[in-house]
Amino acid sequence: MWHSNKLVKYTYTATVSKFGYAIVEDVNGWKQIYPSTPDGVSNLFGLLSVAKASNRRVNVFIQEINSVDYITQAYLV
Amino acid sequence: MSHCESHHEHDALLCILPPYMLENLAEHGTAAEKKLARQALADASAVRAERSAIASRTTRSPRAAAAVAKRRTIYSANNGTQLPGTKVRGEGQSATGDASVDEAYDGAGATFDLYHDVYSRNSIDNQGMELISTVHYNQNYNNAFWNGQQMTYGDGDGNLFNRFTIAIDIIGHEMTHGVVQHEANLVYQNQPGALNESFADVFGSLVKQRSLNHTAAQADWLIGAGLFASGVNAQGIRSMKAPGTAYDDPKIGKDPQPAHMNDIYTGSGDHGGVHINSGIPNRAFYIAATQIGGYAWEKAGRIWYETLRDKLAANSDFQTAANETYNVAGALYGINSAEQQAVRNGWEAVGLSVAGLxxxxxxxxxxxxxxxxxxxxxxxxxxxxxxxxxxxxxxxxxxxxxxxxxxxxxxxxxxxxxxxxxxxxxxxxxxxxx
Missing domain, CATH: 2.40.50.50 (OB fold (Dihydrolipoamide Acetyltransferase, E2P))
Incomplete structure (x- = not known):
């Protein structure tokens, strides 16, 4: 499901592989970037962090995978 | 150049009196006082060279157990300068009636006991090192020092200074220079040197507090109280509670210690202010210890001791000491414990933000x-x-x-x-x- 024109509240990462989270405006709780590939997680994490730091809005796609909601796509708008 | 000052950090004798105090006396004292001050300031290259050689080959103390036995030997230099001099009292021998000899003996014992009984340390090197002290060094000599191998005490001139064994914290201070040498071996220059002096003051004060059974609240937090003769406007050499207020006298000058990083001395004298800037970590310890409460050697002392033993290195600065004491406090007493917060408060009061893990x-x-x-x-x-x-x-x-x-x-x-x-x-x- 797309959540459009939202602010990124926080981002969080660690040194473990494929590990990135964000809190997006009007989306409940921390959402993990779907840990499919290392560079894919890095790309989405970078996009969300730039949005957060610059107060830019995003469109994010929240997708349920194995009963967990993940961030799988994002536009920087 | 002074007996306690040289161009090189490893050449330094570690003296209780800072060179600037003697320099003031050499300028403002009576003719006799000037002469004695200049004598104390006189170059002693042979002693410094020995200190340099010993310090450079000292390594961190091993942890392997060695037999625990207090081994004190007191010598007299008989008012000469040959070290160690003539043996006048050995371990277990009865008091001699010579105040300097007996005070050096008892003070060395009290210092050994603090390190052993509280911190399980076996003498200066943690290997049962013999505690060698020489009293009656030189004539009317106004200082005490650790030369890398032993403690040495002057008689004082009797006019401005009493004998240097009179204050047990001076004895603890000098012996702690030996402990520092065998642990972090802090370079005797700038902030590492000021930490070296501060650790010597901290444990010198704790030796005194323990011998008097004083809590942190009861302690006077002065270094060298009783050292100055009557008529000198001085409570002691340094005040850990209020750095910069220990003395203010026409002959010896005014205590220059800062109590906050805003006032840190940045000149080159006194090895980059080792006796001056030690006021900053001294006050941090005082605040931490008094906020923790009780006997300062039990918790605050343990935090500082374990930091010195395990965390600091030769070039550690104040910020590193602040961070590491904070981390050690957290490890010993719990993250965000009252003890850890007291350590943080101590350092923040002197202008250092603590960053722990x-x-x-x-x-x-x-x-x-x-x-x-x-x-x-x-x-x-x-x-x-x-x-x-x-x-x-x-x-x-x-x-x-x-x-x-x-x-x-x-x-x-x-x-x-x-x-x-x-x-x-x-x-x-x-x-x-x-």
Whole structure:
């Protein structure tokens, strides 16, 4: 499901592989970037962090995978 | 150049009296006092060279157990300068009736007991080192020193200074220079040198407090109380409670110690202010100890001792000491315990923000550094000493943390970072972009 024109509240990462989270405006709780590939997680994490730091809005796609909601796509708008 | 001063940090004798006090006396004292001050300031290259050789070959004390036995030997220099001199009292022998001899003997015993009974340390080197002291050094000699191998005490001139064994904290101070030499071996210059002096004051004071059974609240927190003869406007050599207030006298000058980083001495005299800037960590310890309460040697002393023993190195500075005492307090008494908070309060009161391990919240990113090598990224975080490595756990994980750091730096955003000691290095392992 797309959540459009939202602010990124926080981002969080660690040194473990494929590990990135964000809190997006009007989306409940921390959402993990779907840990499919290392560079894919890095790309989405970078996009969300730039949005957060610059107060830019995003469109994010929240997708349920194995009963967990993940961030799988994002536009920087 | 003074007996206690040279161009090289390893050549220094570690004296209880700072050179500037004697220099004031050499300028403002009576003719006799000037002569004695100049004598005390006279170059003693042979002694310094010996100190240099000993310090340079000293390594951190081993942890292996050695037989515990207090072995005190007191010598008299018979008012000469040959060390160690003539043996006048050995371990277990009865008092001699010579105050200097017996005070040196008892003071060495009290210092050994503090380190052994409270911190399980077996003498200066943790290997049962014989405690050698020489009294009656030189004629009317106004100082006491650790030369890398033994303690030495002057008689004082009897006019401005009493005998230097009169204050048990001076004895504890000198012996602690030996402990420092066998642990962190802090370089006797600038902030590491001031830490060297401060640790000597801290444990000198604790020897005195324990001998008097004083709590932190009862202690006077003076170094060298009783050393000055009547008529000198001095409570002691230094005040750990109120640095800069120990003395103010026309002959010996005014206590120059700062009590806050804002007033830190940055000149080159006194080996970069080793006896001056020690007021800053001294006061941090005083505040921590009094806030913790009870007997200062039990908790505050243990925190400082374990930091000296395990955490500091030759070039450690005040910020490192602040961070490490905070970490040790957390390890000993619990993260965010009252003891750890007291340590934080002590350092913050003298102008040092403590950065321990764990979460460092709401910080700016000062600098970010990376190379073409894989998993190679570093940052400097506000309030944290030195470069921090991004833990090289995974290539993409390092890239993600680096990205957060870069963005925070570029956009002046704040972060929460989690610091962990990994293989001896403080590393960033997690980060929130705020």
């Amino acid at each position: 764990g979460w460092q919240t709401n910080r700016l990113v000062r600098y970010v550094f990376s190379t073409y090598a894989s998993k190679s990224a570093y940052a400097i975080i506000e309030g944290v000493s030195g470069w921090l490595k991004v833990h090289p756990e995974s290539a993409d994980g390092v890239s993600n943390v680096l990205k957060a750091l870069e963005i925070a730096k570029a956009f002046d955003r704040r972060v929460n970072v989690y610091l962990q000691n990994i293989n001896g290095a403080n590393c960033i392992t997690r980060i929130y972009l705020l």
